[in-house]
Amino acid sequence: MKQGTHFARARARINVALVKYWGKRDSRLNLPETGSLSVTLSDLGTTTSVRFDASLAEDRFVLDGQEFHGPPRDRVSAFLDLVRDLAGVRERAVVESVNDIPASSGLASSASGFAALVVAATRAAGLDLPPEVLAPLARRGSGSAPRSLLAGFVEIVAGTATDGSDFRVRCVAPPDHLDLVVVVAMTGSAGKAVGSREGMERTRRTSPFHPAWVAQVTTDIERARRALLDRNFEALGRVVETQAFRMHATALASDPPILYWDDCTVRLLGAVRSLREGGVECFPTLDAGPHVFVLCRSGDAERVASALRAIPGVRRVLTTRPGHGAEVLE
Ligand code: DP6
Secondary structure, three states: OOOOOOEEEEEEEEEEEEEOOOOEEEOOOOEEOOOEEEEEEEEEEEEEEEEEEOOOOOOEEEEOOEEEOOHHHHHHHHHHHHHHHHHOOOOEEEEEEEEOOOOOOOOOHHHHHHHHHHHHHHHHOOOOOOHHHHHHHHHHHOOOHHHHHOOOEEEEEOOOOOOOOOOEEEEEEOHHHOOOEEEEEEEOOOOOOOOHHHHHHHHHHHOOOHHHHHHHHHHHHHHHHHHHHOOOHHHHHHHHHHHHHHHHHHHHOOOOOOOOOOHHHHHHHHHHHHHHHOOOOEEEEOOOOOOEEEEEOHHHHHHHHHHHHOOOOEEEEEEEOEOOOOEEOO
16 A cells, blocks of 8 residues: 555445346346446435554444444445455555435435445555446445446446456436436335345346346437437436336336335325426436435426425425536545
């Protein structure tokens, strides 16, 4: 490790998938079965500092002021091992993360978490790596994390090589490419019933719809990419909505079934439909949780946000936009 490079702090934002990743072709390398497309959001994210310290006997992980032992710490530690191997570092580290979002809320904090961690850990280990090298590393932490490394509209190209060497992440369009606001409506549910890792594996193994899902994703990405490049908000919104329902349909068909929604989710989806019937172009999407992300134009954001705020059971409504990629803070 280079002199004076033991510490670094980085920030990354969450992303919401416009075309979802739901299934792995290799669990050890955490390689996705399909590509995905997302938008990195401003405001919501994770700030993480990493300090390698020769006096530590083991890695420590502090999240939102609370020290974790057991599986969360082990996952961070296994990830740090990858960075240590790459950098030729042996020291254990203290990792301190602060989320602007509730952990395990289904608001993809693992994406911003591992994106911030890979940037901070590699920098603290004395490495200065470009996103194309950080991306496969970030993926080992969480499959959606490479997308949070980049700004705006981001695509993962899954590749087909067994060693993952043709896995890529790329920016399809910058944050200001499209007039787009994402209104996030959080329901009252705390935590998620089935983590996305377990959920997608159960779906892959047991859902009879899953092969059809996998076969469809390439077409969905092409449609979403074309709509995005054409700045065709309505066409993009329609793909995004359909694609989210397809992901939830394949998860629902698992054995035992996986249902991420609560009653408030259903009310929110109804409200989005009513807004649309009233002439407001807005489209919902949902990740592995009950919260609803609504895509709309900036001129409609206030109307959409206040309609969602009025739904019984909604805990919080946030308005956010396409945002920046991960960055080193110090
Ligand atoms: C529904 O990236 O959390 O949000 O790779 O197992 O950590 P792991 O999964 P994760 O899965 C995200 C699933 C999703 C869809 C998406 O973000 O593409």
